[in-house]
Amino acid sequence: MLRCYAIILCTTMLFPVLLFGQEQKSVRVMADEAFERQEYAAAGALYTKVAQKAKGKHAAEILMKVAACYSKIGQYDDAGNWYQRLQARPDCPSSVHLLYGEVLKSTGKYVEAKEQINKFKSGKADSMRLKNIMLAGCDSAIAWKSERIDMAMENIKELSSSGADWVSGVTRQGLLLVSNGYRKMSMNSTPERNPAIDARTNQPYFKAYLFKQYAQGVANTYVEEILPEVLGKVPYHVGPICFNPREDTLYVTLNSWQKDIANRRKRGPVNGERIMMIFWSVKTGDEWRPLEPLKEINNSGSSTGQVALSRDGQTMYFASNRNGGQGKMDIWYSEKSKNGRWGKPKNCGPFINTPFDEAFPTYNENGVLYFSSKGHPGMGGFDLFRATGEKTDWTILQNLRAPFNSGGDDLGFIMKANMYEGYFASNRPGGGGSDDVYRFMDTHFAERFNGAGGIQPYTDPSPVPDKEILASKEPAKPAEIIPDRPIPEKPVKESVIVASNKPPVVIPVAAPVVPVAAPLVAAPVSEPVAKSKKKKASVLTGATTAAEPEADPVVTSPYKSPVSAPITAPVIVSTGTPPVLTGRHQTGKPEPLIDSVTVPAVAAKTPVAKPVAAPKAESQPLSDMDNAILDKMEHLKFYYDFNSATLTTASREMLDRVAVVLGQYPDWKLMVRSYTDARGSDAYNKDLSALRCYAVIDYLIKKGIPSNKLYYQNIGKDPEDPCGKGVPCTERQYQASRRTMLSIIH
Numbered sequence: 001m002l003r004c005y006a007i008i009l010c011t012t013m014l015f016p017v018l019l020f021g022q023e024q025k026s027v028r029v030m031a032d033e034a035f036e037r038q039e040y041a042a043a044g045a046l047y048t049k050v051a052q053k054a055k056g057k058h059a060a061e062i063l064m065k066v067a068a069c070y071s072k073i074g075q076y077d078d079a080g081n082w083y084q085r086l087q088a089r090p091d092c093p094s095s096v097h098l099l100y101g102e103v104l105k106s107t108g109k110y111v112e113a114k115e116q117i118n119k120f121k122s123g124k125a126d127s128m129r130l131k132n133i134m135l136a137g138c139d140s141a142i143a144w145k146s147e148r149i150d151m152a153m154e155n156i157k158e159l160s161s162s163g164a165d166w167v168s169g170v171t172r173q174g175l176l177l178v179s180n181g182y183r184k185m186s187m188n189s190t191p192e193r194n195p196a197i198d199a200r201t202n203q204p205y206f207k208a209y210l211f212k213q214y215a216q217g218v219a220n221t222y223v224e225e226i227l228p229e230v231l232g233k234v235p236y237h238v239g240p241i242c243f244n245p246r247e248d249t250l251y252v253t254l255n256s257w258q259k260d261i262a263n264r265r266k267r268g269p270v271n272g273e274r275i276m277m278i279f280w281s282v283k284t285g286d287e288w289r290p291l292e293p294l295k296e297i298n299n300s301g302s303s304t305g306q307v308a309l310s311r312d313g314q315t316m317y318f319a320s321n322r323n324g325g326q327g328k329m330d331i332w333y334s335e336k337s338k339n340g341r342w343g344k345p346k347n348c349g350p351f352i353n354t355p356f357d358e359a360f361p362t363y364n365e366n367g368v369l370y371f372s373s374k375g376h377p378g379m380g381g382f383d384l385f386r387a388t389g390e391k392t393d394w395t396i397l398q399n400l401r402a403p404f405n406s407g408g409d410d411l412g413f414i415m416k417a418n419m420y421e422g423y424f425a426s427n428r429p430g431g432g433g434s435d436d437v438y439r440f441m442d443t444h445f446a447e448r449f450n451g452a453g454g455i456q457p458y459t460d461p462s463p464v465p466d467k468e469i470l471a472s473k474e475p476a477k478p479a480e481i482i483p484d485r486p487i488p489e490k491p492v493k494e495s496v497i498v499a500s501n502k503p504p505v506v507i508p509v510a511a512p513v514v515p516v517a518a519p520l521v522a523a524p525v526s527e528p529v530a531k532s533k534k535k536k537a538s539v540l541t542g543a544t545t546a547a548e549p550e551a552d553p554v555v556t557s558p559y560k561s562p563v564s565a566p567i568t569a570p571v572i573v574s575t576g577t578p579p580v581l582t583g584r585h586q587t588g589k590p591e592p593l594i595d596s597v598t599v600p601a602v603a604a605k606t607p608v609a610k611p612v613a614a615p616k617a618e619s620q621p622l623s624d625m626d627n628a629i630l631d632k633m634e635h636l637k638f639y640y641d642f643n644s645a646t647l648t649t650a651s652r653e654m655l656d657r658v659a660v661v662l663g664q665y666p667d668w669k670l671m672v673r674s675y676t677d678a679r680g681s682d683a684y685n686k687d688l689s690a691l692r693c694y695a696v697i698d699y700l701i702k703k704g705i706p707s708n709k710l711y712y713q714n715i716g717k718d719p720e721d722p723c724g725k726g727v728p729c730t731e732r733q734y735q736a737s738r739r740t741m742l743s744i745i746h
Contacts, residue, residue: 027046027049027050028046028050028062030046031043031046031047031050031065034046034199035047035065035069037199038200038274039199039200040068040069040072040073040200040201041069041073041199041200041201041202042199042202043065043069044066044069044070044073047062047065047066047069048066050062051063051066059089060086060089060091060092060093063082063085063086063089064086064093064096064099066082067079067082067083067086067099067103068099070082071099071103073200073201073202074201074427074434076103076106076107077107079103080100080103080104080107083096083099083100083103084100086100087100087116094119094120094121094122095120095122095127097116097117097119097120098116098117098120098127098130098131098134100116101113101114101115101116101117101120101134102134102380104116105117105134105137105138105141105379105380105407106380106381106407106408107380107407108141108379108380108406108407110138110141110142110407111138111142113134113138114135114138117131117134117135117138118135126355129355130355130356133354133356133375133376133377136377137377137378137379137380137383139377140377140378140379140399141378141379141380141407144379144399144401144402144405145379145402147401147402149401149402149403149448151403151440151441151442151690152440152441152442152687152690152691152693152694152714153403153438153439153440153441154438154439154440154687154691155430155436155437155438156423156436156437156438156439159177159211159223159436159437160436160437161179161181161182161185162181163179163180163181163182163203163204163434164179164180164181164203164206164427164434164435165177165178165179165181165182165425165435165436165437166178166179166411166412166425166435166437167412167414167423167424167425167437168208168239168240168241168242168362168412168414169240169241169242169243169308169362169414170414170416170417170423171210171243171247172247173210173212174210174211174212175210175211175414175423175437176208176209176210176226176240176241176242177208177209177210177211177223177437178206178207178208178209178238178239178240178241179206179207179209179223180198180203180204180205180206180207181203181204181434182207182209182223183195183204183207184204192204196235196236198236198237205235205236205237205238206237206238206239207225207231207238207239208225208226208231208238208239208240208241208252209223209224209225209226210223210224210225210226211223212224226241227250227281227288229288230250230281230288230290230291231252231291234254234291235255236254236255237253237254237255237276238252238254239252239253240252240253240305240306240307240412241253242307242308242309244309244313245309245311245312245313246313248282248283249280249281249282249283250280250281250282250283250288251278251279251280251294251307251309251316252278252279252280252281252291253276253277253278253279253305253306253307254276254277254278254279254291255274255275255276255277274303275301275302275303276303276304276305277293277294277298277303277304277305278293278294278297278298278304278305278307278318279291279292279293279294280292280294294342296334296341296342296343296344297316297318297334297342297345299320299322299345302320302321302322302323303319303320303321303329304318304319304320304322305318305319305320306318306319306359306360306361308361308362308363308369309363310363310366310390311363311365311366313336314335314336315333315334315335315336315390315391316333316334316335316336316342317331317332317333317348317361317363317369318331318332318333318334318345318361319331319332319358319359319360319361320332320345322345324347325347325353326347326349326350326353326354326355327353327354327355327356327357327375328355328356328357329357329358329359330347330348330352330353330358331347331348331352331353331358331359331361331369331371332345332346332347332348333345333346333348333391334346335391346391346392347392348369348391348392348394349392349394351387351389351392351394351397352369352371352387352394352397353375354373354374354375354376355375356373356374356375357373357374357375357382358371358372358373358374358375359371359372359373359382359411360372360382360411360412362412362413362414364413364414364415364419364422365415365419365446367388367389367390368386368387368388369386369387369389369390370384370385370386370387370413371384371385371387372384372385372409372410372411372412373385376397376399377399378399378405379401379402379405379406379407380406380407380408381406381407381408381409381410382409382410382411383399383400383405383410384399384400384404384405384410384411384413384424385397385398385399385400386398386400386413386449398449400413403440404424404440406426406428407428408426408427408428409426409427409435410424410425410426410428411424411425411426411435412424412425415445418701418707419445419446420441420442420443420445420701420707421439421440421441422439422440422441422442422445423437423438423439423440424437424438424440425437425438426438441694441697441698443697443701443707443708443710443711444707444708444711447708622746626665629661630744630746633658633661633742633744634741634742634743634744636654636658636741636742637739637740637741638651638654638655638696638739638740638741639651639735639736639738639739640692640735640738640739640740641735641738642677642731642734642735642738643680643688645688645691645692645694645695646695647695647696647699651696651740652699655696655699655700655703656703658670658700658742659700659703659704659705662700662705662709663704663705665746667746668709668744668745668746669709669710669711669744669745669746670700670705670709670710670711670742670743670744670745671711671712671713671742671743671744671745672693672696672697672710672711672712672713672740672742673693673712673713673715673740673741673742673743674689674690674692674693674696674712674713674714674715674739674740674741675689675715675716675717675718675721675737675738675739675740675741676688676689676692676716676717676718676737676738677717677718677721677723677724677734677735677737677738678717678718678721678723678724678734678737679734680717682716682717685716685717686714686716687714688716689714689715689716690712690714692714692740693712693713693714693740694712695740696712696740697710697712711745717737718737718739721736721737723737
């Protein structure tokens with residue numbers, strides 16, 4: 001009897017276990033379901049387990065899935081390793097070469113990328129178009145890297161998190177940000193202990209923030225959640241957001257309202273898709289109305305979002321993958337009617353859009369649209385583009401090239417109203433996490449592009465064969481140029497920066513030189529009224545020319561101080577002879593890490609704007625008084641603390657007098673030349689000297705000096721510094737090299 005009870009008991013306990021084992025899904029099934037739900041982080045881990053045991057005809061398919069998962073969540077090194085294993089197999093599909101080439105291109109390995117892309121074969125027209133675009137992009141990237149533009153640029157470390165952070169706009173209060181990394185951080189006004197996680201990337205959902213102190217050099221970095229009373233309870237991704245010019249109407253990109261994030265229509269593990277929509281809210285008095293879908297713009301079954309408004313608020317640009325476009329994600333627009341409602345959306349046309357992805361539109365200046373594209377020839381991933389025109393009428397399309405673009409995703413190009421200071425986001429190497437916010441300053445940004453030609457709208461670019469790229473003496477154009485006007489060749493003797501096919505060379509120039517400023521046009525500030533020469537002379541008489549400055553705790557430079565790490569985008573001075581919307585990780589392929597590659601001399605000459613040189617000095621006689629003032633200004637020296645770009649009190653007092661003099665001499669232009677001491681690497685010191693140049697430039701602009709009168713040359717290490725030759729030096733001797741000096745161009 002006891003034996004019978006024991007048998008019954010064991011059978012009772014074992015039966016549920018057997019049933020549970022029969023109901024469990026295989027790892028492969030769970031991986032497939034996670035992949036279909038776009039939960040790539042989870043799917044990648046599951047596929048990796050399967051790949052370790054996969055054999056036979058299924059092995060190649062599993063390897064492709066693993067590589068795709070790592071690529072989509074931005075782990076490009078891992079994706080490249082899996083594609084490398086796959087392409088060595090005899091049963092490797094031809095499409096793998098294109099995918100592997102894309103990963104290599106995104107990591108900046110353009111020569112290796114071309115080798116893989118050239119192996120791709122297909123009978124489909126769209127696939128061959130993509131192949132040709134990628135090859136043309138490799139050719140362009142090689143040339144653009146060799147013709148890098150010199151400017152002050154930095155990763156804003158204070159805004160970097162372990163997640164993705166990107167800029168979506170500027171308001172009167174500060175910088176608009178979208179981030180999934182701030183939610184746990186103390187820099188957030190409302191940090192969360194356990195924020196909801198998006199299984200697609202295994203990261204928190206995005207939220208929208210405002211950074212009020214977006215000028216650099218602040219003591220505290222503080223971001224606050226935007227309109228938590230309106231957006232705080234949204235369960236999934238929030239952002240990007242856009243305000244109208246009066247800032248009383250909000251447009252925000254969200255997941256489908258009050259639905260599962262996958263928009264499921266029936267029960268089951270795999271169905272539905274992620275849909276993004278535009279919602280809006282209007283401020284009435286001191287309160288914001290509840291969010292509502294923007295019915296005139298949204299399209300059922302399609303993703304719509306990433307709003308950018310024209311300066312007058314009458315035209316809305318946005319991204320959408322609805323039917324009727326050129327391909328995948330396209331840029332669309334809508335015009336506001338007299339009754340205040342938005343009109344029927346229209347596609348911006350084939351000049352802007354391609355059969356591939358275009359997204360992240362921004363509007364910074366009248367008659368110019370910025371956006372990111374994977375369809376036009378570029379350096380890899382999403383590249384930033386600048387289009388002149390509006391709606392469907394476009395005339396010039398320009399790739400912003402390096403240093404704005406990289407092998408990774410570059411997006412969200414935002415300019416402040418002064419038009420010499422801007423921001424963008426990128427997941428290039430050197431950041432704090434995935435996407436990071438970068439800041440740049442260039443007093444001649446618009447000049448770099450306004451007089452230049454552009455690339456043609458999407459057609460079928462013909463790639464240049466490898467042998468021609470590496471051996472041809474005549475430059476081959478990776479994309480055809482639409483010339484705006486012929487630019488005569490000029491001999492450049494005193495230019496600091498000149499585009500060249502040779503490796504960059506730094507040549508210090510002692511005489512007043514004309515650095516090549518790139519185009520950007522700052523809105524000129526009204527000049528001070530000219531005064532008598534007696535007052536001019538007296539202004540500088542009291543200036544202390546070479547006094548040893550004292551460190552000042554007040555930060556007036558737009559850059560943080562001290563500079564703790566090299567700037568991500570190194571500044572180079574060269575001379576010679578000549579798709580879902582919220583968060584980019586839902587929109588496109590992940591960005592690869594950039595790997596520096598030694599490339600042979602590039603024959604592909606790209607559509608690069610001629611460098612903007614400072615005007616040559618006119619040989620007009622100066623009076624004795626003028627010469628005395630000029631001599632006084634050119635002997636001024638502005639010193640810095642070690643590893644700092646912060647102006648001291650003595651420097652600011654001298655610059656106040658310089659601003660007065662420049663206002664009295666409206667024809668004079670100013671060259672700002674900065675140096676560092678001998679310590680540190682060459683690349684780091686080039687960047688640090690650029691920051692010192694812009695500390696001076698930014699201060700003078702705030703004093704009313706038009707930015708287009710200011711030029712700079714970041715020398716880096718002082719070539720005359722004896723401490724750089726192994727000679728022991730005191731701190732006072734080192735400081736003599738850490739300086740900025742001025743030259744007058746008249």
